[in-house]
Amino acid sequence: MNSTGSTTANTLAREQKPHGQPLWLLAELTYKCPLQCPYCSNPLDFADTGAELTTDEWISVFRQAREMGAAQLGFSGGEPLVRQDLEQLIAEARKLGYYTNLITSGIGLSAERIAAFREAGLDHIQVSFQASDEEVNNMLAGSKKAFQQKLKIAREVKAQGYPMVLNFVTHKHNIDQIDRIIELCVELGADYVELATCQYYGWAYENREQLLPTRAQLERAERITNEYRETLKAEGNPIRLIFVTPDYYEERPKKCMNGWGEIFLTVTPDGTALPCHSARMLPIEFPNVKQQSIEAIWNASNGFNHFRGDEWMQEPCRSCDEKEKDHGGCRCQAYLMTGDMNAADPVCAKSPDHHLIEAARASAEAEHPATAITYRNERNSRVFARSG
Amino acid sequence: MNAAVKTDFRVPVLGSLFRFQWEPAQQAYVLLYPEGMVKLNESAGEILSLVDGQRNVSAITAALREKFPQAGDLSRDITEFLEVAREQHWIDYR
Numbered sequence: 001m002n003s004t005g006s007t008t009a010n011t012l013a014r015e016q017k018p019h020g021q022p023l024w025l026l027a028e029l030t031y032k033c034p035l036q037c038p039y040c041s042n043p044l045d046f047a048d049t050g051a052e053l054t055t056d057e058w059i060s061v062f063r064q065a066r067e068m069g070a071a072q073l074g075f076s077g078g079e080p081l082v083r084q085d086l087e088q089l090i091a092e093a094r095k096l097g098y099y100t101n102l103i104t105s106g107i108g109l110s111a112e113r114i115a116a117f118r119e120a121g122l123d124h125i126q127v128s129f130q131a132s133d134e135e136v137n138n139m140l141a142g143s144k145k146a147f148q149q150k151l152k153i154a155r156e157v158k159a160q161g162y163p164m165v166l167n168f169v170t171h172k173h174n175i176d177q178i179d180r181i182i183e184l185c186v187e188l189g190a191d192y193v194e195l196a197t198c199q200y201y202g203w204a205y206e207n208r209e210q211l212l213p214t215r216a217q218l219e220r221a222e223r224i225t226n227e228y229r230e231t232l233k234a235e236g237n238p239i240r241l242i243f244v245t246p247d248y249y250e251e252r253p254k255k256c257m258n259g260w261g262e263i264f265l266t267v268t269p270d271g272t273a274l275p276c277h278s279a280r281m282l283p284i285e286f287p288n289v290k291q292q293s294i295e296a297i298w299n300a301s302n303g304f305n306h307f308r309g310d311e312w313m314q315e316p317c318r319s320c321d322e323k324e325k326d327h328g329g330c331r332c333q334a335y336l337m338t339g340d341m342n343a344a345d346p347v348c349a350k351s352p353d354h355h356l357i358e359a360a361r362a363s364a365e366a367e368h369p370a371t372a373i374t375y376r377n378e379r380n381s382r383v384f385a386r387s388g
Numbered sequence: 389m390n391a392a393v394k395t396d397f398r399v400p401v402l403g404s405l406f407r408f409q410w411e412p413a414q415q416a417y418v419l420l421y422p423e424g425m426v427k428l429n430e431s432a433g434e435i436l437s438l439v440d441g442q443r444n445v446s447a448i449t450a451a452l453r454e455k456f457p458q459a460g461d462l463s464r465d466i467t468e469f470l471e472v473a474r475e476q477h478w479i480d481y482r
């Protein structure tokens with residue numbers, strides 16, 4: 001599974017100093033995963049990347065980033081449970097003083113391993129769901145047993161006293177069930193619930209027609225979420241519902257990761273360091289922790305300095321009076337949709353490419369046969385690796 | 389200092405979602421929770437550092453008074469902060 005860490009962004013942003021420290025380290029331990037979610041944020045050519053970092057290499061990354069101020073550490077993937085040394089990595093990270101988050105699909109997790117992680121000092125487990133409805137969930141995860149297993153794991157996580165975040169990636173096929181999703185989360189005793197539409201990069205971009213909800217679907221879902229918030233609050237339930245709308249229905253873009261190279265540091269399975277988990281798609285050479293220290297990567301590498309400041313901007317961003325607010329939007333989205341990574345994010349109504357977003361909105365209104373979904377698996381990944 | 393103030397026997401404990409610690413890189417106390425962090429200002433940090441599930445509110449106030457004798461009467465500030473902290477679920481009362 002994979003997460004963008006979007007809840008953190010807002011909280012951390014308030015605290016950041018000018019030219020920030022890497023407060024949030026996302027360790028993508030492996031690209032291996034038993035599921036095949038069609039909106040996975042891993043690169044399309046993941047089957048083609050190099051050898052995974054060793055246990056010692058990861059520990060060194062954790063130590064260096066901690067010295068530079070990192071306080072949150074997310075274990076992600078792929079499916080991080082696939083790493084046999086996960087217990088050891090958690091223990092080392094905890095010793096260094098991190099708040100440790102495990103971001104998992106729950107597949108391959110057992111009560112014993114949950115207990116072993118607790119012993120090692122794991123602070124929190126986030127379980128990702130595809131839908132509240134068993135069939136839709138299984139269709140999207142490409143697995144039959146997935147849903148029952150997730151329910152079992154979520155109950156076990158709570159029973160062992162962890163704080164629990166449940167993450168539901170919402171899209172066209174499940175967003176109309178938002179009431180059932182919320183009720184399931186309440187029943188499972190979640191502390192936080194993230195109801196986030198996927199970002200359309202990577203696999204999700206390939207499957208956008210199948211995933212992007214219509215404006216009417218979104219508005220309905222947001223209204224229902226607000227109603228639940230009020231009811232639950234009145235009942236004294238401390239559960240927090242976080243609803244994230246896709247920027248495709250905005251007229252101004254979101255700021256890139258609260259600033260490119262300001263807070264987030266992602267390290268991928270082969271040691272490539274990125275300002276965000278999607279940035280690998282950009283035609284920029286990113287540094288690798290096997291060759292450089294985290295300090296050099298964060299402060300001095302071309303990859304991390306590339307979009308700091310605003311010298312790189314072109315029109316309409318360059319002379320725009322709103323550029324401090326959104327910094328021209330998401331670089332990956334600009335590149336993906338326009339082929340130019342310095343362009344304004346097409347979400348912006350001032351962008352000459354905004355019609356691309358409008359066309360996607362129109363396409364969301366149309367029916368598409370469900371057979372057209374491209375699942376994230378190794379065979380499909382090799383196809384992308386060859387053609388890419 | 390007001391001798392008429394009653395002892396506040398409530399015992400605050402840290403909320404189960406939060407971890408409290410000193411962050412050397414930020415020279416500040418912080419609260420860490422799933423995928424998030426709150427950086428605390430100095431007085432908030434000093435108050436929470438005394439929340440240990442043993443001391444009651446009056447004991448916390450007394451301890452701070454001893455640590456910061458020049459600060460004057462802190463009890464109002466402390467009560468106010470603890471109220472906010474409780475609303476945020478940072479603390480609860482045993």
Ligand code: SF4
Pocket residue numbers: 252253316317318320321322323324326327328329344345348349350351
């Ligand atoms: S033109 Fe560029 S800087 Fe201005 S609002 Fe749009 S994306 Fe942001």
Ligand code: SF4
Pocket residue numbers: 201255256257260275276277278279329330331332333
């Ligand atoms: S531009 Fe790339 S690096 Fe920045 S937020 Fe978008 S996806 Fe992430």
